[in-house]
Amino acid sequence: MKPRAFDEMGGFGEGCRPCYAALKRWLDDAPSDLLDQRRKEAELLFRRIGITFAVYGEQAAQERLIPFDIIPRVIAGEEWRKLSLGLEQRVKALNAFLKDVYGNREIVRAGVVPEELILCNPYFRPEMAQLRLVGDIYVAIAGIDVVRVDADTFYVLEDNARTPSGVSYMLENREAMIRLFPELFARQSIAPVDGYPDELLATLHSITPRRGEEPCVVLLTPGPYNSAYYEHSFLADKLGVELVEGRDLFVRDEMVFMRTTQGPKRVDVIYSRIDDDFLDPLVFRPDSVLGVPGLMLAYRAGNVSLANAVGTGVADDKAIYSYMPEIVRFYLGEEPILQNVPTWRCREPEALAYVLDHLGDLVVKEVNGSGGYGMLVGPAADAATRRLFAEKLKRRPDNFIAQPTLALSTCPTFVGSGIAPRHVDLRPFVLTGADKVRIVPGGLTRVALVEGSLVVNSSQGGGTKDTWILGE
Amino acid sequence: MRIRVSHTTRYDYSPPAKSAIQLLRLTPRSHEGQHVRHWRIDVDAQCRLKAGEDALGNITHAFTLEGPIQSFSVTVDGEVETQDSAGVVRGTVERFPPGLFLRTTALTEPDDAILALAGEVREAMRRDPIAGLHDLSGTIHARMGFDTEATTTATKAGAALALGHGVCQDFAHIFISAARFLGVPARYVSGYLLRDDGLVVQEAGHAWAEAHVGGLGWVGFDPAHGLSPTDAYVRLAAALDYHGAAPILGSRYGGGQESLDVSVRVEHARRQIQS
Secondary structure (H helix, E strand, C coil): CCCCCCECCCECCCCCCHHHHHHHHHHHHCCHHHHHHHHHHHHHHHHHHCCCEECCCCCCCCEECCCEEEEEEEECHHHHHHHHHHHHHHHHHHHHHHHHHCCCCHHHHCCCCCHHHHHCCCCCCHHHCCCCCHHHCCCCEEEEEEEECCCCCEEEEEEECCCCCCHHHHHHHHHHHHHHCHHHHHHCCECCCCCHHHHHHHHHHHCCCCCCCCCCEEEECCCCCCCCHHHHHHHHHHHCCEEECHHHEEEECCEEEECCCCCCEECCEEEECCCHHHCCCCCCCCCCCCCCCCHHHHHHCCCCEEECCCCCHHHHCHHHHCCHHHHHHHHHCCCCCCEECCCEECCCHHHHHHHHHCHHHEEEEECCCCCCCCCEEHHHCCHHHHHHHHHHHHHCHHHEEEEECCCCCEEEEEECCEEEEEEEEEECEEEECCCCEEECCCCEEEEECCCCCCCCCHHHCEEEEEEEEECC | CEEEEEEEEEEEEEEEEEEEEEEEEEECCCECCEEEEEEEEEECCCCCCEEEECCCCCEEEEEEEEEEEEEEEEEEEEEEEECCCCCEECCCCCCCCHHHHHCCCCCCCCCHHHHHHHHHHHHHHHHCHHHHHHHHHHHHHHHCEECCCCCCCCCCHHHHHHHCEECHHHHHHHHHHHHHHCCCCEEEEEEEECCCCCCCEECCCEEEEEEEECCCEEEEEECCCCECCCCCEEEEEEECCHHHHCCEEEEEECCCEEEEEEEEEEEEHHHHHHC
16 A cells, blocks of 8 residues: 655655665664664663753643654755755745845835735834845744655745754754764764854854954843753853843943953844844833843944844744745745745635635644644544634634645654654754855754654654765 | 923932933924924933934934933923924824834734724724724723823723723823724824913823824824814824833833932923023
């Protein structure tokens, strides 16, 4: 029988794909108790490192270990080359779009994207209008979620242009794999990922507003209660920059300073992992204690750069997502290399009618939702859940988009009963500096550990895998 | 009419604050019906007052103070020549199309109370937008009582409406929230009002709303008085809500109790000698 989903190792059942050949041989030869033992070692390793992820709404386990699966996800070098070209094109278009959104909005004038979707978007920040950023870089760090449906087709599921997380797992997973399975790395050429911190630092340096001086970079975190705090401290450590909270910074005469034991130190680039809303109580939420009062004054004066820029959320909004193919064509004059998942915008009456009629076949998502919250996976939901969701949809149609349920590719994964196929996605990280684009080959592979599940989000019980890009 | 404004805000800290930062939107721009004859901002402390413009085109001044700060005052003094334009506002600096002012903000997010209010004027609005907006302003004026204790600067439009009490800021937020819900771009305006009852010394500045009406452009509505602004109004800044137009926003580091003393004088310019 032909399985419905494309398997990264076995394709549509035609046998082991070449990029998995070496791994499969090793898996076949390895005694099963060895694999079991390595799995236990892997779990211990991660517990010791303390890599955790806070799950909202789960009081009992404020910090939980994200399950790590030791069977890597393998992508052939040739496949990656095409994928990375598509990623670079996509992020270039995102940056051009943001420059325009906060500039003259030619794309609205041209009738490509409705004005309302931009001006009334909750993530649109009027405060960014007419601001010139170093190198016109808005999205310096992008996490583009892609899924695969067959040997040749990758779809972009989501653009993460605000504060994409997960890169620490990419790095930690690789370190763990090298420790656990050195023999596998000796057998074939696997592209390294450990250059990521250097590439990120170079990217951040490239957008400093003060040329000719060694830039002072800081990583701004909301603090230990944030779900991604582990990653913030991990990255600050790898980058060799200070991990700061809002109260460690202050603004004087439109410049940002860090409090240090040797007195104030001028800050040039802020790698911000704080939501825009909390950045500056003088401009955004006045009750925020996480931000830096006056930060936007320094930003607007051109005395500090933020990565990512304020207001990038308007580009990764799911309603804007549906326009991405047009956005790529509009700014770059090229056909998109990566495909978009066909998307129904429920704000359009015919689309809404179609979606309500086909709820059982579709995935319906909140326009501004993330982390897999507030979404309906039609085929997996019972009639009552669908009915409830239909009511929500009818009340605020403009708040939702719908997409067909894709047969995401599967990857062999350790489960209770042995090795079985589980659905995966991939989040590669694209770094855009004023000088060039940098993409570390690989990314974070997330796996839905529940049989048949398509939700890979770690907040919804997903796990991760190491991602191998093979050399040629 | 020639209006003279003198507005002082004094901050006292006990114990002294370590540092402070403030963002002021305290300088009016000239437009049709409003000519700024002269205007001065003064901070009585050692600092650099940096003039600028916010994203919506309002004039801003920002400054930081290094402590210990026991007290400081921000004072504006100026004179504005005004003409009655029946509420129609022309010649203002506009950095965005009116569509921006359909955005919801935390302070103006419509809730069920706002929806019900909007429902009451929906029909009138459909027939004649201007009459509908006057209806809305008049309804708010009739239904809301003036009370400086009932709300704070963080009170949302819907909450104030449910309370039935508030200050001009709440009245304006209710108007904006309902108008936007009905698809009419609306914005918050801060400024000063020369009162017709002769009360020169006031506790605070004034706030009202503007709505964008096809064919006319921006039109002012003052739901606190149930009428459109006249030549007794001095327009300071316009934004999506109070937070974006606030005359003074500040933050300080360290220090104890903050006490605030505000004095606003709005009078006919010719009377200034007697004051």
